[in-house]
Each structure stands twice: as structure tokens, then as C-alpha cells.
Amino acid sequence: MSSRISDRLEESLDEGCEAKQPGRPRCPVTHQNILKATRELVEEVGYDSLTIEGIATRAGVGKTTIYRRWPNKASIVLNAFFEDLSPATTFPDTGNVREDLRRHLKKFVKELNGPLGCKISMLLANGQLDEEMAEAFRAQWIKPRRDEARQVIQKGIERGEIHQDIDPELLVDALYGPIYFRLLAGHAPLTPSFADSLTELVMSGLDG
Amino acid sequence: MSSRISDRLEESLDEGCEAKQPGRPRCPVTHQNILKATRELVEEVGYDSLTIEGIATRAGVGKTTIYRRWPNKASIVLNAFFEDLSPATTFPDTGNVREDLRRHLKKFVKELNGPLGCKISMLLANGQLDEEMAEAFRAQWIKPRRDEARQVIQKGIERGEIHQDIDPELLVDALYGPIYFRLLAGHAPLTPSFADSLTELVMSGLDG
DNA sequence: AAGATTACGATACGCTACGTTTCGATATTA
DNA sequence: TAATATCGAAACGTAGCGTATCGTAATCTT
Numbered sequence: 128m129s130s131r132i133s134d135r136l137e138e139s140l141d142e143g144c145e146a147k148q149p150g151r152p153r154c155p156v157t158h159q160n161i162l163k164a165t166r167e168l169v170e171e172v173g174y175d176s177l178t179i180e181g182i183a184t185r186a187g188v189g190k191t192t193i194y195r196r197w198p199n200k201a202s203i204v205l206n207a208f209f210e211d212l213s214p215a216t217t218f219p220d221t222g223n224v225r226e227d228l229r230r231h232l233k234k235f236v237k238e239l240n241g242p243l244g245c246k247i248s249m250l251l252a253n254g255q256l257d258e259e260m261a262e263a264f265r266a267q268w269i270k271p272r273r274d275e276a277r278q279v280i281q282k283g284i285e286r287g288e289i290h291q292d293i294d295p296e297l298l299v300d301a302l303y304g305p306i307y308f309r310l311l312a313g314h315a316p317l318t319p320s321f322a323d324s325l326t327e328l329v330m331s332g333l334d335g
Numbered sequence: 336m337s338s339r340i341s342d343r344l345e346e347s348l349d350e351g352c353e354a355k356q357p358g359r360p361r362c363p364v365t366h367q368n369i370l371k372a373t374r375e376l377v378e379e380v381g382y383d384s385l386t387i388e389g390i391a392t393r394a395g396v397g398k399t400t401i402y403r404r405w406p407n408k409a410s411i412v413l414n415a416f417f418e419d420l421s422p423a424t425t426f427p428d429t430g431n432v433r434e435d436l437r438r439h440l441k442k443f444v445k446e447l448n449g450p451l452g453c454k455i456s457m458l459l460a461n462g463q464l465d466e467e468m469a470e471a472f473r474a475q476w477i478k479p480r481r482d483e484a485r486q487v488i489q490k491g492i493e494r495g496e497i498h499q500d501i502d503p504e505l506l507v508d509a510l511y512g513p514i515y516f517r518l519l520a521g522h523a524p525l526t527p528s529f530a531d532s533l534t535e536l537v538m539s540g541l542d543g
Numbered sequence: 544a545a546g547a548t549t550a551c552g553a554t555a556c557g558c559t560a561c562g563t564t565t566c567g568a569t570a571t572t573a
Numbered sequence: 574t575a576a577t578a579t580c581g582a583a584a585c586g587t588a589g590c591g592t593a594t595c596g597t598a599a600t601c602t603t
Contacts, residue, residue, distance in 0.1 A: 150549025151599040157551085175464045178589060189552040194591070251519055252463035255456045256383045261521060269522050294532065296523065301536055304513030311459055311519065313469060314477050315504065324502065328509055332540020358578025359570040365580085386560060397581040402562065 153196070160186040161193060165207040170242070174204065174249050201253055201260045208246050209267050218275060224283030225330055231276075232302060232322040239310050239317055248311055273299055287335040301329045361404070368394040369401060373415040378450065382412065382457050409461055409468045416454050417475050426483060432491030433538055439484075440510060440530040447518050447525055456519055481507055495543035509537045 164185035168177050179200060183190045197203045219230045239247065250268070254261030273296075280295040289298075305325055309317050372393035376385050387408060391398045405411045427438045447455065458476070462469030481504075488503040497506075513533055517525050 148549080149547070149601045151551075151601095153550065154599095173464065179591085180589065183552095187552095189554095190591090191553085191593090192551065195550075199591095248463045252460040254521075255460035255519065256381065265520065265522050269520055273522065293536070297529070297532055297536055300513040300516060300523070301509065301533060304516035305508040306512070307520070308508060308512035308515045311463065312473065312477055312515070313462075314473050314481065315508070321505070324505055325509060328501070328505055328541070329537060333536070356578080357572045357576065359572095359580075361579065362570095387562085388560065391581095395581095397583095398562085399564090399582085400580065403579075407562095 157186070157188055157192060158196070161188060161196070161203070162207040162210060165203050169204060169207075169249070170245070174253065177204070179203075201257050202263075204253075205250065205260060205263050205267075208250065218279055224279060224286065224288045225326070227279055228276075228302060228330070229323060229326040231279075232306065232326055233319050235303075236306060236317045236319060236322040239306070244310055244317075247307075251307075251311065276303070284335070289330075289333050290335050293333055298329070298333075302326065365394070365396055365400060366404070369396060369404075369411070370415040370418060373411050374419060377412060377415075377457070378453070382461065385412070387411075409465050412461075413458065413468060413471050416458060417471075419454070426487055432487060432494065432496045433534070435487055436484075436510060436538070437531060437534040439487075440514065440534055441527050443511075444514060444525045444527060444530040447514070452518055452525075455515075459515075459519065484511070492543070497541050498543050501541055506537070506541075510534065 161182060164182050165177070168181055168185060172181075177200065179193055180190055182203065183193055186193075193203070197206065219227050221227055221230070238244070247268070250260070250264050254264050276299045277295045280289060280293075280298055283289040284291050284293065284295070302325070306317065306322070309315050309321070315321070369390060372390050373385070376389055376393060380389075385408060387401055388398055390411065391401055394401075401411070405414065427435050429435055429438070446452070455476070458468070458472050462472050484507045485503045488497065488501075488506055491497040492499050492501065492503070510533070514525065514530070517523050517529070523529070
């Protein structure tokens with residue numbers, strides 16, 4: 128029930144595992160066509176105006192084929208975007224944790240102004256209406272990135288660049304929370320200088 | 336076109352301005368019944384399962400009556416919630432800005448764990464799909480609260496409790512952004528101690 | 544080679560909700 | 574009283590949902 132999306136994602140990643148089941152196999156090209164059509168249509172008409180029938184027409188497949196592979200609209204979109212999102216923004220390694228974080232925030236902010244920003248906010252928004260979607264988004268987007276940032280911070284603590292009393296988990300939120308907030312609320316622009324001054328503000332007073 | 340919601344909101348606030356137009360006047364009780372039914376139904380079935388026809392039935396009015404007053408679902412919900420949300424969380428005034436902020440964050444976090452949290456996240460989520468909704472949310476929820484917080488911070492700067500180089504705008508984001516982020520992403524709980532340690536983390540190193 | 548099994552696209556289905564229109568009745572102003 | 578605007582009820586055409594059925598195509602098993 129609560130693992131429907133995960134099941135489908137696994138299923139689609141099982142291509143290497145050739146169990147040689149009887150019957151006609153699913154066409155992998157069709158799979159890609161559907162995901163591509165989904166990505167295109169979301170950018171053209173937005174998530175709420177996106178329809179399964181529209182995807183089917185654009186992809187040149189039957190509606191049945193889509194329902195055979197995904198349970199609902201949300202999971203198709205999720206699947207379509209995670210194939211696109213997967214390559215994580217890697218952290219720089221300047222030897223100085225503060226500088227690493229500053230640069231990463233700057234790069235992240237810059238990317239959020241592009242199509243990535245639309246995708247993230249759309250996935251987060253739909254997470255509010257669909258717990259399944261929210262869970263998948265946390266597991267596949269939020270968590271791996273938080274883990275990476277936390278490791279960088281941990282390294283900074285071990286090197287004595289950040290005070291050892293600081294909770295890495297909290298610091299990650301303090302650094303990235305405001306960025307996500309501006310992305311979603313849109314009350315102020317996501318500029319490179321925002322990333323700079325935010326890093327400075329948050330990191331001041333955290334010396335080891 | 337882009338002022339539809341605002342128009343309707345004005346319209347509904349014009350009750351004091353008695354222009355004495357001809358014809359049967361709109362029943363104000365009906366108005367309240369519709370908004371009440373909307374609030375109840377959103378809590379019961381969620382925003383996406385909310386239907387105009389459901390609201391009409393619950394409120395005991397015709398569908399026509401609703402469409403005569405609001406252009407779409409989003410604007411009804413917006414209207415219904417802003418009537419409920421209006422009483423802003425007032426800031427404490429302990430004489431110490433740091434303490435004021437800490438207490439306010441704590442109170443805010445506590446409230447977000449209740450129905451307020453559902454409403455905020457729902458409104459923010461729908462703002463991603465509906466720019467009109469986003470604008471109204473910023474104007475009627477985000478902005479007044481940011482203004483209030485910024486004033487408190489400004490006072491702290493003038494009193495010498497916060498360094499004068501600090502951008503109040505940025506500090507507001509640094510304090511409240513992470514809270515909204517946890518609310519929306521749900522990767523970590525919104526606990527009172529989170530508010531405490533977040534305040535401490537952000538405010539450290541900002542002394543006048 | 545034959546048969547079983549599964550996916551495919553096309554089509555049709557019942558359903559729900561949309562937003563609009565029409566209607567007779569009702570309340571208010573001039 | 575006449576004009577005007579709102580009211581609830583009902584019916585409308587439209588769109589998209591998710592499902593079921595169909596004949597065809599591809600692949601595995603025997």
C-alpha cells in the first residue's frame with residue numbers, strides 16, 4: 128500500500144536482473160518514451176494540467192500501457208524526474224569546510240533558478256498532497272544530499288574548523304532551509320550573494 | 336485576470352460600504368456557511384479531494400451561489416483560511432531581542448504541529464501550482480509576519496544587541512526558513528528544542 | 544513447431560467533478 | 574408596483590479518471 132512507488136521504481140531498475148519470465152517482455156523504449164513525454168508536458172502545461180491521456184498521446188502509447196506500469200500521475204512524474212535528478216551536486220573540496228559549504232550553496236542556488244527549481248518545488252508541493260510522493264522525495268532527493276552535507280560538516284568538526292558542540296543535522300537545516308524556503312515562498316530572490324551572506328551569517332560564531 | 340482573487344476578497348470585505356445597490360443583497364450568513372464548510376471539508380478529506388459540489392452540499396447552498404462569489408476552488412480555500420489565520424502570532428517583549436526571538440520561534444513551532452501546520456503547508460503547496468494563490472499567500476501571511484520579525488530585529492540592532500552589519504531580511508530567513516523547510520519536507524520533527532538550538536546556532540556570533 | 548504467457552494499442556465504459564445555463568421564487572430598492 | 578439581483582435546484586456538455594475487453598504481437602517452454 129505505502130510502497131507502491133518504491134515497488135515500481137525497483138521494478139524499473141531490475142532490468143539487469145534477467146529472470147526470463149514467459150510472455151512478451153515490456154518494451155524499454157516505450158518506458159523511456161513515456162518518461163520523456165512526461166517531462167516535456169510538465170514543463171509545457173504544468174503538473175496540474177498534466178493528464179495521463181496527454182502523456183499517452185505524446186508518447187504514442189496506449190493509456191493501458193501506462194497504467195500497467197505506474198499506479199498514478201504522481202509516481203510517473205516522480206519517476207520521470209528522478210531519472211533526471213540523480214546526478215547529485217557534488218561537493219567541492221578546497222580543504223576549508225566553510226569555503227566548501229559556501230561554494231556548494233552558491234552552486235545550488237544557481238541551479239535552483241533553472242529548471243531544477245521548478246522540479247524541486249513541484250515535487251515538494253505534491254508531497255503535501257500525497258504522502259507516498261513525500262516519502263519517495265525524501266528518500267531519493269533530500270536524504271542523500273543531507274547525508275553528503277553532514278559528512279562534510281562532520282569532517283570540519285574533526286578538523287577543528289567547526290565547534291564540536293554543533294549538531295551537524297541542525298547546521299544542515301540552518302544552511303539549506305532558508306534556500307528551500309525562498310524557493311517555495313518566493314518572497315525574495317535566490318541570488319548568489321544571498322548564498323554568500325547566508326553562509327557567513329550562519330557560520331559566524333561556530334569556530335572550533 | 337491576475338487580480339481575480341484580490342477582487343473577490345475586496346468584494347467580501349466591502350460589507351461596511353453600503354452602496355445600496357438595487358436587487359436582493361447577498362446573504363452574509365451564506366458566505367460564512369460556505370467558508371466554514373470549506374474549512375471543515377479540507378480538514379476531513381484534504382485539499383485535492385475537496386470539491387465545489389461537496390462544499391455546496393455541506394453548506395446547504397446551490398453550486399451557483401458559490402460560483403457567483405468565487406472563481407475557483409483555490410480562492411475559496413484561500414479566503415476560508417485567511418479569515419481563520421488573521422490573528423497574527425504576536426511577539427513577546429522581554430526587553431532582550433534574542434529571548435524574544437527564541438520564544439517566538441518556539442511558539443511558532445508548537446503551533447505548526449497543529450492544524451495551522453496543515454493549512455500553511457497546503458497553502459504553500461498550492462502556491463506552487465497557482466501563482467495567484469502564491470501572491471495572495473505572500474501578501475496576507477508571509478509579509479505581515481516578516482515585517483513584524485524584521486522590526487524586532489531592527490530594534491535589537493538599534494539597542495546594540497545585534498551587530499549593525501546584519502541584514503534583518505537575511506536573519507529572518509535564517510531563523511524561519513529552516514522551520515518552514517522541516518514543515519514542508521518532513522525529514523525531521525518540529526520540536527521545541529529544535530527552535531531553541533536553531534536560535535542559538537543562528538544568533539551566535541551576531542553580537543553588536 | 545505448437546502452445547502458453549504476457550505486453551501492446553485501440554476502443555468503449557461508467558464515474559466524478561467541472562463550470563455554465565436556465566428556471567421560478569424571493570428579497571430589496573426606487 | 575416595477576426593476577433588479579440573489580437564491581436553490583436542476584440539467585447540461587465537457588474532460589479526465591481508472592477499468593475492462595479485444596485482437597494482435599512478441600517471447601518462452603515443451
